[in-house]
Amino acid sequence: GENVEQHPSTLSVQEGDSAVIKCTYSDSASNYFPWYKQELGKGPQLIIDIRSNVGEKKDQRIAVTLNKTAKHFSLHITETQPEDSAVYFCAASRGVGRRALTFGSGTRLQVQP
Amino acid sequence: SQTIHQWPATLVQPVGSPLSLECTVEGTSNPNLYWYRQAAGRGLQLLFYSVGIGQISSEVPQNLSASRPQDRQFILSSKKLLLSDSGFYLCAWRGDRGHYGYTFGSGTRLTVV
Numbered sequence: 001g002e003n004v005e006q007h008p009s010t011l012s013v014q015e016g017d018s019a020v021i022k023c024t025y026s027d028s029a030s031n032y033f034p035w036y037k038q039e040l041g042k043g044p045q046l047i048i049d050i051r052s053n054v055g056e057k058k059d060q061r062i063a064v065t066l067n068k069t070a071k072h073f074s075l076h077i078t079e080t081q082p083e084d085s086a087v088y089f090c091a092a093s094r095g096v097g098r099r100a101l102t103f104g105s106g107t108r109l110q111v112q113p
Numbered sequence: 114s115q116t117i118h119q120w121p122a123t124l125v126q127p128v129g130s131p132l133s134l135e136c137t138v139e140g141t142s143n144p145n146l147y148w149y150r151q152a153a154g155r156g157l158q159l160l161f162y163s164v165g166i167g168q169i170s171s172e173v174p175q176n177l178s179a180s181r182p183q184d185r186q187f188i189l190s191s192k193k194l195l196l197s198d199s200g201f202y203l204c205a206w207r208g209d210r211g212h213y214g215y216t217f218g219s220g221t222r223l224t225v226v
Contacts, residue, residue, distance in 0.1 A: 034214045043119075043203050043217030044157070089157065100147060100172070101215060105156040 002027040004092050006104025013080050014112050021107045023090035024072040030092040033073045034101070035064060038087045047088075048075070080111045115140035119204045119218030126225055132177075132191040134221050136204030139185065144206040146187040147215065148179055151201040163187060199225045 003026040013019050025033075031052035036044035050057045050064045050073065057064050061080075066073040077084055087108050091101040119136045126132060138144050148160040159172045161179035169179050176195060180188045187204060201222050205215040 036215075036217075041220070041222070043205075043220045044215075045217070046214040049214050100159050100162050102159075103157040 002030055002092055002094070002102040004090060004102050004104040006090050006107060008107060009105065010108045010110070012110045012112060015080060015082060017080055019075075019077045019080050019084070019109055019111075021075045021088055021090070021109070022072060023074070023092075023104050024070075025092040025102075026071070027092070027094055028068075028071065029094045031095065032093050033064070033066060034091050035062075035075050036089045036091065036103075038089065038106075040086075044089055077109075080109075082111050082113050085109055085111045115206070115216065117204065117206055117216055117218045119221060121221055122219065123222045124224070126194050126223065128196055128225055129193045132189070132194050132198070132223070134189040134202055134204075134223075136187040136189075136218055137185055138206045141185070141206070141208060143184060144208060146181065147205045147207070148187065148189050149203045149205065151203060151220075153200070157203070161189070194225045196225050199223055 006023045034049035035047050037047045038044040048059050048062050048064050050066050052068055055066055061078045063076045087106045089106050090104040093099045093101045116139045145164050147162045149157045150160055151157050161171055163169050163181045166181055166184055177191050201220050203220045204218040207215050
């Protein structure tokens with residue numbers, strides 16, 4: 001089955017700096033890669049996703065890049081703000097619909113004001 | 114619009130007692146439904162998923178079970194809880210077309226004492 005590894009497990013940045021979280025996946029047939037943000041005591045929320053036919057996707061201050069050859073993808077957050085502090089999870093799946101997502105172990109991002 | 118409801122929000126149960134957590138989805142039909150467990154400070158572990166009424170796939174052998182008595186209802190149960198069943202339980206749904214990411218419920222924090 002799919003295995004997703006995520007690094008780092010914790011990340012502390014100063015407000016205004018950029019943050020980068022990286023994930024690698026094992027199943028070369030995986031073609032859907034979402035990122036989730038989880039605030040304390042809440043369920044994860046989808047913040048951005050990318051499919052394998054695209055190398056990069058951007059939405060305001062967040063962007064995701066995908067390298068299919070190397071089987072890794074990354075989340076980039078620019079101009080970080082204290083409200084970006086949360087746990088971030090990457091995930092991967094082969095296809096869509098019924099197939100379950102395999103999640104990384106999470107990154108706790110702390111943005112220092 | 115689609116919404117997902119999960120209850121209760123918190124639960125404290127003694128060892129050996131039964132468990133029933135409920136999840137319902139509104140605004141969609143024939144969703145793919147998932148139960149995940151998140152141990153404190155850890156990642157998301159897939160427990161069960163369902164692609165239709167009465168169809169349950171188990172990912173991890175344990176003393177938990179799941180049922181889907183109606184199209185948009187997913188129930189997680191146990192006959193006798195163990196201390197190791199403590200955690201944050203999350204229900205999620207995913208559609209077959211056009212909605213590729215999961216939408217998570219707000220979660221149930223279960224403490225077995």
